[in-house]
Amino acid sequence: MLCLVLLLTPRGWARVGAQNGPEPALPRAASTTERPRLLLTQNALQSILIPRATAGAATWEALLRYVESDGPEQDQVTYPEQVTRALAVAYWVTGDADYAQRGRDSLLQNFVAVQSHPALASDAPWDSRLAQQIAGLAVGFDWLIPTLPEGDRQPIIGLLARAMTLLNDPARAADGAYVAMPDGTYRFASYDHVALEMLWAITATAIALWGEHSSASEWLDYARLLFTNWLLPTLDSQPGGAWAEGIGYGAQAHWASIQTLAAWWTAFGENYLDNTDWWADRLAYTLFASQPGIQRLAGQPQGLPGLSYPTIIGDTARTSETALLARAQDLLLAALIPGAPAAAWQNWLWNQTEDAALQGWMAVEEFLWRDPGATGSPPDRLLWITPETGHMFLRSAWADASGNLDRNATWLSFNAGDRYALRQFYDQGNLTLWRAGADLLTRSGVYSGLGSDHDANYHARTVAANTLLVCDISETFDNIRPNTERNAWLNDCGQRAIDARGGRGINPFFRAESAATYETSDILRYAEEGRLNYLRADLTAAYNSPGHTSPINRPKVQEVLREWVFIRPSSLVIYDRVRTTQPEFVPFALLHLDAPPTPLGESWWRVLGGESQLFLAGVAPQNTLEVIEGYQVAGETLPPRYNATESRDHGAYRVQFTPRQPTTSTEHFFLTLLVADTATALLPPRWTWVQGQGMVGVAWGAWQVMFDDDPGNLSQASLQVQPGVNQLLLTGLVPSGSYRVSLADGTQTDLVADSAGTLYIFNEQAGLVSLVTR
Incomplete structure (x- = not known):
């Protein structure tokens, strides 16, 4: 029996069903009984992937180099899901049974990893890694089932069914998927990456076992409920493609969620792309959030652009392999919505190199989802800002004089x-x-x-x-974050503790x-x-x-x-x-x-x-x-x-x-x-502190920037423009307000502030400038 009691549709939210909007570009399965049907389909193989390989695409060459090496065998223990995907795709594209056999070996390695996990071998809680392995086992089963002997099929089906029972027991959940409440109930924690990885594992298993297990239909209903009534509102509450956990955990969360989105389409033709703008915005968000440089990641080539993500907003390691998941999610999203403006922006970035950006165990994702013939152009803006979460990314330029990515650009983040x-x-x-x-x-x-x-x-x-x-020396910060080392919280004079759950929404x-x-x-x-x-x-x-x-x-x-x-x-x-x-x-x-x-x-x-x-x-x-x-x-x-x-x-x-x-x-x-x-x-020009009437600011070189000294909107002010300044910015004015401005040369002009209450004045003469509202 699935745990549906705590996940009933909350009052005030109507269930979102599959809409008849623009269809995803990925080819669907011809029927619900076709194999494979999870992300990969026969239509995709025949119309896209086999021709792509025949044409010698760089992404195919990268995958081929990997599967022709001993890399898959070396990576089986650490990355069994990706190894299985790589070998299974190589089998379907070439028909070479050796790839299928090696893929089965990797699939069985994944089987052992799931079976021996403490959560399935004992009563320990399950964790994020187990959810990833369960999803990997389900995908591998779907992609390789025609090659699996019956003696291998039934144990996998049985283990995945046990995994469904485990994932749907909130009391066994890893910290993150559910939150235990004081009254003994649980809340589904859809703002946590672990919950989204759980949802992908449930969805992938239900689709993989459709027609193989009597409970698959029930699992599918449960997965659809979580996706439509919980995930989609979660995305809409963070517009602009943002994810509050940060960039690293956002990559983990949405490599899972975007595969879930794609799987509903490829297996059953259910289209949830137009239920929210978040999917298209995510393509832009990850692009703007990446620094113009690169990350040096083990097993990946050097010098490829767009894999540099900072540690900001949320707590993940720098130069983490989650950057690879961010690239994979972007590739899959662009394959789903190739007509989105941000897909063209991403294609421009990917086309900075002729080689595949993802190599080794991740090469299969670039081969599957990247269109080598797609062209693009740099973004038509330098700023990306998200409402509600308040994330902002800004850069000085996208392209250098030659039209290539400007790796010397200045990049700024704010939240x-x-x-x-x-x-x-x-x-x-x-x-x-x-x-x-x-x-x-x-x-x-x-x-x-x-x-x-x-x-x-x-x-x-x-x-x-x-x-x-x-x-405030008396302020306390108890339980602001988990501290299992000494159960103590110091006063850093910082921002307030939200609640005893560590600030979980x-x-x-x-x-x-x-x-x-x-x-x-x-x-x-x-x-x-x-x-x-x-x-x-x-x-x-x-x-x-x-x-x-x-x-x-x-x-x-x-x-x-x-x-x-x-x-x-x-x-x-x-x-x-x-x-x-x-x-x-x-x-x-x-x-x-x-x-x-x-x-x-x-x-x-x-x-x-x-x-x-x-x-x-x-x-x-x-x-x-x-x-x-x-x-x-x-x-x-x-x-x-x-x-x-x-x-x-x-x-x-x-x-x-x-x-x-x-x-x-x-x-x-x-x-x-x-x-x-x-x-x-050389050293910048010497700066000057400027104290005006109603405004303060700084001048250096040709620039002077002034701020109001009262948080209210300025009705009048005066200031001295410093020698050498010819560009003056005034802030803190009435948004869209009209001002009579008296310049240093004695002339007067009427100017209107922009919607943010700023005025930019090109003034070549030092001296007194004053303004008053009209």
Whole structure:
């Protein structure tokens, strides 16, 4: 009996069925009894894959190199699912029975891995890896069933049936798929990657055993219920293709979810593509989230673009193999919706090299899903921003002068949104900056595993982010993250603990029941004009504040606003305003670097990173600058546990800006200027702090950027344009407001602010500029 009781359709949500919208481009199975039918079909083989191989596509050559080597045998223990897929596809394309036999060997290796897992060999809980192996066993069974003797079929069918019983028992679930509630019930945790991997395992097994097991129909109904009534609303609650767990776990989650989407289509013709815009947006999201460089991954070629994903938003290791899953999910999505604008953008990226980007055990995915004849063009925009989650990715350029990917581009990330998932960092307002292969402004810490002391007290906390701290020495952070090492939580002066479940939103329906709890930040304004990007975010609710206070604690801030201006190619101005509830609550602004910064005279500090350097300055005279080395919180140093892909510290140098007179006021602000450039570049022009009437800002070289000194919209202001400045940006104005502007040469003009309340003025003369609303 399946556990449906806790997954009934919540009141207020109508079941979404398969729609008659644009059909996925993947060929369907001719009938529900055809083999294979899970993702791969005879129609696909005859119309796409065999001709692709016959034409000698580079993706086929990469797969052939792998299956003709001893690589599959070496990889069987670690990657049995991918090895089986590779050999099975080689068999169907060539008809060579040797590939089928080797594929059966790998399938049996997968069988043993599932059978011997503690969850099936004892009463231990199942985990993410088991869900992946079950799905792999189901796909391998479907793809190789015509070659399997009856003596092999029945044990696999029996084991998969046992696995279905296990996966549908919430009490046996790994932490993540379900959340136990105080009343003894369970909630399906659709914001967690483990739940999506479970859904793929159930769907793949039900489709694989359709016609082979009497319960397959019941399993299919259950899988459809989870997909339509839980997964689709989960995606819609994170529009723009975002995933709150972060980029790494997002790749895991959606390699599973997109295979689930495709499987419903190829096996039964059920089309869920047009139930949400999220699928098409995901193609754009992963493209913009990738840095212009590459990741150096074991078993993969060097120098291929678009596999560099930073550790931001959620807790996964840097240079993780999840980057390969991100590429695989993009390939499959583009195969499903080749007409989507982002599919053309992705094709342009993939066409940067003639070779296949995925090699070895992953080569089969590129052969299956990448159309070698597809052409593309670089994106027609430089910014991708997602509502609700508040993720933003921006770069200085996509292409260089020759039209190829500009690997020396500057890439910027920012996040200011709401709370959804356990794996999400407490880092609203975090900024990172990357240029030419180097993290210049990075998120600090090393992935040491959920439950580690380094994770619970540093890596996942606000102190490790490039954002703001506000210190209330009596504040508590108990259970903000699991800490199995010592069951202690330090006061990092950061963003508030959400709840005793580690801040899980669980699913859209549970989250909606306590919406204020999970409200943390909002992007209020953003604009793009020429070389400029401007953004304002309200971070107040991320901290203990009126209306958003964790148990036992008290409000420490009335308002926290972060604004920034990015001037391409690589200048960034950050303006922060913090209004505390008491003078003794002291704010700090943080930047994290991979190398120690060195002072250059009275104006700049510099840090080197690869072929780049970052110049930084604390402009506001009210604040001091201090450099702190090591992962320090509340007087303790929290060393990491290094993982398989990270053997060094990241962001081990913290630049901390502190008010010179911290306890004399409840109102504070920070103004920071950063300029990224080549490692051999000369020092930027000296900057000047500008204090106007109603505005403050900074001038350097040809640029002057001004911010309002009150979070309300400015009705009037005046300022001195500094010598040498010919480009002036004013922010904090009334959105779409009309202003009479008096320039330094005595002329007056009427100008209208944009929808974000900014005005860009090209003014070649230094002197007094004033403005007043009309």
